Amino acid sequence: MAQSFAALRPALSEATLTCLRDDFHFSTMTPVQAAALPLLLTQKDVVAEAVTGSGKTIAFAVAAVEACSRLERGPVRVVCVSPTRELAAQTSRVFATLCKAHSLNSELITGGSTVEAPERCDILIATPGRLDDLLSRAILDVSGVELLILDEADVLLELGFALQIDRIMKQLPRQRRTCLFSATQTRAVRDLARAGLRNPASVSVKVNSGSETGKTPTELISQHIIVRAEDKLRCALDLLKTARKSLVFFDSCAAVDFFGRALKAANVAERGLPIINALHGKMAPKKRRAVWAQFRECTSERVALLCTDVAARGLDVDDVDLVVQVDAPQKPDTFVHRAGRTARAGRAGRAVLLLEPHEDA
Numbered sequence: 001m002a003q004s005f006a007a008l009r010p011a012l013s014e015a016t017l018t019c020l021r022d023d024f025h026f027s028t029m030t031p032v033q034a035a036a037l038p039l040l041l042t043q044k045d046v047v048a049e050a051v052t053g054s055g056k057t058i059a060f061a062v063a064a065v066e067a068c069s070r071l072e073r074g075p076v077r078v079v080c081v082s083p084t085r086e087l088a089a090q091t092s093r094v095f096a097t098l099c100k101a102h103s104l105n106s107e108l109i110t111g112g113s114t115v116e117a118p119e120r121c122d123i124l125i126a127t128p129g130r131l132d133d134l135l136s137r138a139i140l141d142v143s144g145v146e147l148l149i150l151d152e153a154d155v156l157l158e159l160g161f162a163l164q165i166d167r168i169m170k171q172l173p174r175q176r177r178t179c180l181f182s183a184t185q186t187r188a189v190r191d192l193a194r195a196g197l198r199n200p201a202s203v204s205v206k207v208n209s210g211s212e213t214g215k216t217p218t219e220l221i222s223q224h225i226i227v228r229a230e231d232k233l234r235c236a237l238d239l240l241k242t243a244r245k246s247l248v249f250f251d252s253c254a255a256v257d258f259f260g261r262a263l264k265a266a267n268v269a270e271r272g273l274p275i276i277n278a279l280h281g282k283m284a285p286k287k288r289r290a291v292w293a294q295f296r297e298c299t300s301e302r303v304a305l306l307c308t309d310v311a312a313r314g315l316d317v318d319d320v321d322l323v324v325q326v327d328a329p330q331k332p333d334t335f336v337h338r339a340g341r342t343a344r345a346g347r348a349g350r351a352v353l354l355l356e357p358h359e360d361a
Contacts (some may be wrong), residue, residue, distance in 0.1 A: 002028035010041045013069060016062060019101035030055035032205045037063060045200035046179045047193045052340030053316065054205060056181045057094050060149050063179075065098040067147055068122045075141040078123040080149040081168065083156045085110040085127060085285065086292050086315055091151060092125045099123060109134070112285025128156060132164040135171045145172050150192075153180040154333075155313045157188040169196050183313075183340065184333045220343035224353040232354050233259065236324050239352055240274050243322035245295075246304040247311060249338050251327035253280040256306045259326075263306075274304040281310045312337045316344060323351040328359055 004027055005012055005020050012020075020026045029037070032050035039046050040063035050056055064078040071077055080095070082088035092108035099106045099122065106123040111130045117140040118124070124131075124140075134140040148169065150156060156165055169178070178197045182189055185204070193200055227235045240246050250256050260278035268276060275298075279291050295305045296317050305311065312334065320342045329335045335353070342349025 002030075003034050004028050008034075008037055008041075010038070012041075012062065012066060013102075015069070015101040016066060016098065019098055020058075020062070023097050023101075024058070026058070030058075032056055032203065033059045033062075035203045035205060036060075039201045039203065040179065041066060043177060045177055045197040046203060047185075047189075047197065047200045048179070048181045048203040048205075049185045050181075050183065050203070050205040052183045052337060053344030056183075057091055057151070057316075060151070060179055060181055061091070061094050061098055064123060064147055064149065065095070065102055065104060068099075068104050069102045071146065073122070075144045076118075076121060076124045077144055078147045078149065079131070079142065079145055079168075079172065080123065080125045080151060081128050081131060081156065081165070082125065082151045083127070083159055083161065083313065084281075084310055085112065085288065086311065087152065087313065088125050088127050089289070089292075090315060095123050095125060110285075112288075128161040128164040128168065132167055135168060142172055145176050148172055148176055148178045150178070150180045152313050153182045153192065154184050154186045154189045155182075157186070157192065162188070162192075165192070183337060186333075219346060219348045220339060221348070221350045222339060222353075223350070224355055226357055226360055227354050229356050232326055232356075233262075235354060236326055237263075237268065237273055239322065239324050240302075240304050243274075243304075243350070244302050245298065245317070245320050246274065246322040246324060247320055247338075247341050248304055248306045248324045248326060249312065249329075250306065250308060251329070253282045253308055255327065256280045256308055260306050274302040276304055276306060278306045279311055280308040309334060309338070312341065315341065317341070318344070318347070320344075321349055323349070325351070325353045328353060328355055 005017055032054045036046055036048050036059045068077050082091050088110050095106040104122040107118040107121040109126045109130050111127050117134045180193055236248060256278050263276045277291050277295055323339055323342045325338055339351035342351060
């Protein structure tokens with residue numbers, strides 16, 4: 001039986017409970033929240049693994065805001081590191097809502113923006129490269145940091161940010177608390193936990209489906225289609241006709257650009273197919289933010305976003321009902337995270353993987 005936020009011990013403040021109820025419309029905790037929050041609220045270092053879409057962000061954001069509300073106001077108290085600009089912006093919106101309930105303030109700093117270090121803020125959300133740059137130039141006061149949160153820790157390491165994370169951790173106070181949140185636990189994450197955390201508590205929440213335990217949501221319909229390479233695009237378009245909001249994954253920026261231009265040239269929207277947008281890591285930051293915001297906020301039309309794995313991790317769009325993987329992922333975890341963009345937080349969703357005949361094994 002789901003446990004309510006109000007029954008949590010140590011107890012949450014009335015401001016947080018009201019915000020969770022009125023702004024987020026949450027009254028009961030997800031399994032990862034029920035497991036991690038008591039540890040976070042009692043000043044423990046935590047390493048948490050939970051399926052995608054399970055509510056990890058709310059877990060660490062609530063704990064961080066509760067901690068800040070009890071501390072003396074000063075320089076940065078909480079630092080949250082996210083692997084991509086889109087995920088950092090999404091996390092920032094959650095923090096901003098919770099902070100408003102406590103009259104706290106949060107700041108977002110990412111690569112590609114002109115914002116420099118804030119003079120004063122309670123909670124800082126940043127991408128690793130930008131944060132490392134600010135710390136290396138000694139223009140950000142982190143002497144009062146009480147809590148470091150590494151969100152999607154395995155992706156931070158997979159994307160090559162290990163050196164930046166190491167430098168960031170060395171610049172923060174040694175007596176801080178550190179929390180690692182991830183959908184998958186890799187060897188690199190375990191090594192990081194051993195090196196950077198003090199006797200951390202481990203939380204692992206998996207999906208229990210009959211006799212099996214897995215990482216994919218229970219409401220996800222996962223399918224694959226064997227199709228020749230030259231027929232993949234036509235097959236993908238047929239699938240997009242069946243959904244209102246779709247994510248279509250390719251394995252390179254060039255593929256996203258090529259197929260995006262091809263579909264727009266073919267005027268697919270005029271033939272009853274979705275509006276097509278494209279997103280990848282080589283786009284200009286301003287355009288990248290605009291494309292993601294347009295896709296996230298679209299409610300009236302059928303829309304599809306062609307993307308690379310920059311959109312595969314952590315990003316939460318409530319109403320994505322279809323994920324199509326045109327190119328097969330190279331790693332099983334990548335498949336999990338792509339598919340996890342749909343069927344989030346108990347909603348239904350469908351993920352379809354297109355495989356060429358030689359890939360059926």
